[in-house]
Amino acid sequence: MSVNATSPVPVRRAHSPFMAVAAVTLLTGLGAGIGGMLLALLLHGIQHVAYGYSVSHVVSAASFLDGVSDASPQRRAMVLTLCGLVAGLGWWALYRYGRPLVSIRAALKSDDPQMPLMSTTIHALLQIVTVALGSPLGREVAPREIGSALAGWLSRRAGLSVAQSRIMVACGAGAGLAAVYNVPLGGAVFVLEVLLGTFGWSVLVPAVVTSTVAALVARLGLGNEFQYLTPAMTLNASLTVWSIVCGPVFGAVAWWFVELTKRSRAAAPKDWRLPVLSLLNFAMIGMLAMYFPQLLGNGKGPASLAFDGGLSISLAATLLVLRVAITASSLRAGAEGGLLTPGFANGALLAIVLGGLWTLVWPGASPGAFAVVGATAFLAASMQMPITAVVLAFEFTRVSQEFLIPILFAVGGALLAFQACAKWVPAAKPVRGWFGCGGVNKV
Structure with missing residues (x-):
């Protein structure tokens, strides 16, 4: 507490902007890591149930290809038909009854960089479920959306400025990518090169911290695995x-x-x-x-x-x-x-x-x-x-x-x-x- 020079009424000091940004940075990395980990585990679990391969191979590099190859052709056709039902009815219902979706790009351009938590979560889950069932599209957008939506919510709660909130929304997306693929440097560079287009210190530090924290947290459930096993190769x-x-x-x-x-x-x-x-x-x-x-x-x-x-x-x-x-x-x-x-x-x-x-x-x-x-x-x-x-x-x-x-x-x-x-x-x-x-x- 302090006293204003012209008034005897005590004035409460504002919270430290640095501490607010630091707290949101750490919480975004933590939340994106947990979200990415849970989405990846959900994906592997659905794949196991849908195609019936050993749960002991849930996170192995080639388990999905081995699992679908060992499944009968009729089972593959049935699972993909189910995928069509889930995708069609799920996204139709979301568009009809849910709040309008806000993309990460749109949030970064907005004066209020918020993404609707419930609609974004459902959108992300639909992507994970359909990819697990065999959709040919990528699963990397879902954890990015979860990370960005969480970062936007945390930024508002912490009272960050619009510019700071945009940085954190971008960092949430990079952290989600880092978590689901175990690519801490790739997640940070994605924020710097693709989402914000700058390597300035005010962006570099939170991008690196959030992606590193998210990757470390996700490893608790997914292990320190890399995506592709490659044989020894030489340059010529x-x-x-x-x-x-x-x-x-x-x-x-x-x-x-x-x-x-x-x-x-x-x-x-x-x-x-x-x-x-x-x-x-x-x-x-x-x-x-x-x-x-x-x-x-x-x-x-x-x-x-x-x-x-x-x-x-x-x-x-x-x-x-x-x-x-x-x-x-x-x-x-x-x-x-x-x-x-x-x-x-x-x-x-x-x-x-x-x-x-x-x-x-x-x-x-x-x-x-x-x-x-x-x-x-x-x-x-x-x-x-x-x-x-x-x-x-x-x-x-x-x-x-x-x-x-x-x-x-x-x-x-x-x-x-x-x-x-x-x-x-x-x-x-x-x-x-x-x-x-x-x-x-x-x-």
């Missing part, structure tokens, strides 16, 4: 030259993929057609999964096969075409989810095709090495986040740092080709800043 001249030659190919294909998915999302219904289209779409995917179980899920399975060298050129090409088709059709039907891991898988599959053809002329590089480089280049171009993509690739796979050279060559070529396509292809519009997360031009 063949791979380096290939990355220079084929980098632009990944950028051009990534541009086409972005345009396809953007238009599919824009045309998605929110009325009575959503349940109908969703059921038809996932029933079709279920029929395809009877013959290609690798199609199910967010793309982690086929990407893992690509890194292990377990795919032929023909099978990789088939899976690539089918995965792109079912990703677009799922978005068109009204399903929601991310495109980070699907894009990473697409790049790996395309790399197996291009790399396999390359080895006919210049052998020496392993299929897995092609896949790591191609996956990173495709992700960097499709989501327009080169630094984040490179960091995520190394945290996902833990490959040697010597792969930084071909990866950077491929990423640079992919970005140039993507921007060239966005500028020169007729009727195309640049999509810089579009990240495939919850709607057109939304994060």
Whole structure:
């Protein structure tokens, strides 16, 4: 308490802005970590029940692909039909009866950066449940939304300014990504490069702290696992030259993929057609999964096969075409989810095709090495986040740092080709800043 110089009435001191920001930072990291951990455990649990594989393998790297492959073809079709019902009825009911959703991008632009807690939570849970049942979309948006919604609520309770609240909402999204994929540096860089576009200290410190805390907390339930197991690989001249030659190919294909998915999302219904289209779409995917179980899920399975060298050129090409088709059709039907891991898988599959053809002329590089480089280049171009993509690739796979050279060559070529396509292809519009997360031009 203190006394005003002109009045004897005691005046209460305002709380410290630094302490308020510090408290919200720590609580956001803690909450995002718990949320990401619980969402991941829910996803693995649903996968186990739906496809009936051993609960002891719930968090192993290849458990989902092994589980769906061991399940009968009829079971796969039935589970995907159920996925269509859940997706269609769930999102239709949310749009009809829930509060309007606010994307992370919209919250960051708002003077009141809040996201409705109940609607956002339901939206996130629907994504997790449908991906667990076999939807080809990514699961990374759900923990980001939970982290951002929590950060916005905490910021309001702590009385933070609008600018501070926006930073915390972005940090909540990065922390959710860090928690669910065990990528603390990737989560922080995602905030800095993609969401806020600055590496200033006022953003850098909370971004690093929230993502680190979230990743550490999530490890309590998920373990210190990384996403993809890769065999020992070495760098050679063949791979380096290939990355220079084929980098632009990944950028051009990534541009086409972005345009396809953007238009599919824009045309998605929110009325009575959503349940109908969703059921038809996932029933079709279920029929395809009877013959290609690798199609199910967010793309982690086929990407893992690509890194292990377990795919032929023909099978990789088939899976690539089918995965792109079912990703677009799922978005068109009204399903929601991310495109980070699907894009990473697409790049790996395309790399197996291009790399396999390359080895006919210049052998020496392993299929897995092609896949790591191609996956990173495709992700960097499709989501327009080169630094984040490179960091995520190394945290996902833990490959040697010597792969930084071909990866950077491929990423640079992919970005140039993507921007060239966005500028020169007729009727195309640049999509810089579009990240495939919850709607057109939304994060």
